[in-house]
Amino acid sequence: MREWAEYSLQEEGGCTTLVVTGPLLVATIDHLDSALRDMDDPVQFIDISDAYPIDTVGAWVIHRFAEKHSAEILGASEQADVLLEAVQESASTANVKPHVDWFCLRVPEQVGEAVFEFGRGICRVIGFMGAIITAFLGTLRHPRRLRVRALVRQMELVGVTSLPIIGLMSFLIGIVIAQQGAVQLEQFGAETLTVNLVGRITLRELGVLMTAIMVAGRSGSAFAAQIGTMKLTEEIDAMRTIGVSPMEALVLPRILAAVIMMPLLGFFSSCIAIIGGAVIGDVMLGIPFFTFLSRIQEVVPIWDLYVGLVKAPVFGLIVALSGCYQGMQVAGNAEDVGLRTTRAVVQAIFMVIVLDAFFAVFFTEIGWG
């Protein structure tokens, strides 16, 4: 049971004395604070001779009450006197809440800010893209400036280490497409077209698209978080002062790694998805595994593969670009790193899907349908 600070009122000769007893500590002050806050009767004296121990919160509550009622404090111990004086000196009326504008002013201001920020953001992305191209052309002219070790390391991180998860995902997607496709096609007696369905949709669309989404989640976020943290710890500034261009050392290897690895990963993903489809074909449709695979060669036009492979590096570029860009934009605090990382992934996936729609229409129009 906790012991609380208590009080009682004593009338004597027309004067009211507030007698406070018990420990006047932050841990025990709650009841006394609420009671004194609500008390409006005139009080001339405050007796704290039986209040022990006391801390600054206790002293503050007594001091506040004494000020409000212009009451005199009696029986303060040496320690209490020191504390009362300290809180009196420290009294302040400053606002503890940050200044916030009136609602009707704030909303238009924020909308306007958002619009301008959007415009500035586009300019910055274009500027960033330009800086990457400059760095890339620079390394083409001076190939020795290319960070081969960093590039290989990033290729490993983006490509090799993501093989298991992309493989598993693609295998399951192949299974789902084949199984669901077979159920629907059966109604027309066209189960054998499952081969066309699986082959074309994975090579042309899903293989690369799902891989891009997976890479955005795995590597795009990592790029943003790594570069963002380096920005916070002033590593990027340190690099610049030493004369190392962060564009060449950090951004370019990541972008190149994503651009190089994406077609490989996309192709890998399509192959595994087809294998997944073939497994279902064997189990559910009675199409032997190897027959399924050889039928793929016959029914899938080669340009389906080209369509997929052309898109892949572009998607890789977008994913890496938004990751690195958001990372470089980090400023201020740790919260910003998280915010930017989220934004990098969302932006990358959104742009990938928009561009995929564009590519789909484009390639059909030029006759690679």
Place this chain on the structure above:
Amino acid sequence: MSVEDLHYEGEYPIVIKGLTNAFGDFVVHEDLFLNVRRGEILGVVGGSGTGKSVLMRSIIGLQIPAEGEIEVFGKDITAAEPDEVIGVRNRWGVLFQGGALFSTLTVAENVQVPLKQFYPELEQGLLDEIARYKVVMTGLPEDAASKYPSELSGGMKKRAGLARALSLDPELLFLDEPTAGLDPIGAAKFDELLRELTDTLGLTVFLITHDLDTLYAICDRVAVLADKKVIATGTIPELLESDHPWIQEYFNGPRARAAQSAKTKADMQKADGGS
């Protein structure tokens, strides 16, 4: 909960007996003993890597010692149940090296975090009042209360961190290199503030520092960490009598002499002013 649980009256709020800390094979402390007296500012010095911060972290329970006993306010916290430690934990304040302010909260909200955590019953009105006077008490301008840590200078961040460390009115205060990274004027002011607060609030301070000026100006006693142990504790004149090479080098280096003469000068001025 009795008054004894809220206020410590004994002589030694911190007693460390036979503490051993190790990270894998690397032994930081071995059989270390240290007592901290109530009401004193104990400066803890030692070369880099001698485990000053580890020692502090073991006292405040962030590092589980391999062996030994640590008593805080007479309670053995190494063997205690988590529930028992809560009654001790809200009676100390810690200022980390970088301030460790929560960056998404204003200074006032930072000060209120421990209060809300331990005393959820307190009214918002009182919390705001507490935040206001703590901010002023630690030497910040009044309007700093509504600012975010990113809007503060390094010295102000330290003070805001101190305000948060003091928010529960602790009896024990742990400071990890409070004056590191401050300019000499800011550091001297911070020292002054510490001494003043210690005397006013009746604090016991465990102060890790590299700053010789701080040692000379405000520390009552100094504990020297070396060879995995506390090799000496005492006032600076007492330590000077020791013949341990590290202590000799530390207190007789050119920087130590400068700090000492500054202290002597300050004392003489004080004496002149007093007479």
